[in-house]
Amino acid sequence: MSETSPVILFHAPQSRSSGTLVLLEELGAPYELRVLNMKAGENREAAYLAVNPMGKVPAILHGGVLVTEQIAISIYLADLFPAAGLAPLPEDPRRGPYLRWMAFYAGSFEPAVVDRALKREPGPQAMSPYGSFDAVMAALTAQLRAGPFILGEQFSAADVLWGSALQWTTMFGIVPKTLEIDAFIERTATRPAALRMRDKDAQLAAAQSA
Numbered sequence: 001m002s003e004t005s006p007v008i009l010f011h012a013p014q015s016r017s018s019g020t021l022v023l024l025e026e027l028g029a030p031y032e033l034r035v036l037n038m039k040a041g042e043n044r045e046a047a048y049l050a051v052n053p054m055g056k057v058p059a060i061l062h063g064g065v066l067v068t069e070q071i072a073i074s075i076y077l078a079d080l081f082p083a084a085g086l087a088p089l090p091e092d093p094r095r096g097p098y099l100r101w102m103a104f105y106a107g108s109f110e111p112a113v114v115d116r117a118l119k120r121e122p123g124p125q126a127m128s129p130y131g132s133f134d135a136v137m138a139a140l141t142a143q144l145r146a147g148p149f150i151l152g153e154q155f156s157a158a159d160v161l162w163g164s165a166l167q168w169t170t171m172f173g174i175v176p177k178t179l180e181i182d183a184f185i186e187r188t189a190t191r192p193a194a195l196r197m198r199d200k201d202a203q204l205a206a207a208q209s210a
Helices: 017-027 072-081 097-119 131-147 157-171 179-189 192-209
Strands: 009-011 031-035 057-060 067-068
Touching: 009 017, 017 072, 017 157, 017 192, 031 192, 057 072, 067 072, 072 097, 072 157, 097 157, 131 179, 157 179
Parallel strands: 009 031
Antiparallel strands: 009 057, 057 067
């Protein structure tokens, strides 16, 4: 399987898969889009459920290999295109922190913001996957303050993931805006790859609304 084989991205505009689209642009990876209209329920139709029974995006196909789950896709793609320098190599001491912040996003941040958005209590400390919303935000804020990126000076796939997530969670008022978060969003959202994605997503969303 060659890294030059096109990556097929199952994508819905203005959704979590938009972050994966930014990552593909950052990597300079060859890709093809399979666009789904989630408002029309295309992600719940049999054709897509055969790809991902969860009915979620993103999902990718590469050389016959199916990968679902946003974090797994990010790690897979960044490792697949090492020349882009968006993932520390296994022997790099930054590899551990990189994986930590990828896993922290899925294991702590996502459940914390979902509970926050739905006004649910996190549950007993011993059973909660993230402890408390305030603890999650304190850990994240401390990391961003050390910046300018998640791994310090090195921009990585972790910044693509977190930049996209913080942009939409602050937009909807789930995550409070702070100086650290606002500055991080500005650094990530104004990169050429993010701007290209925004234009492409706007066009796709307009076509689906027409």
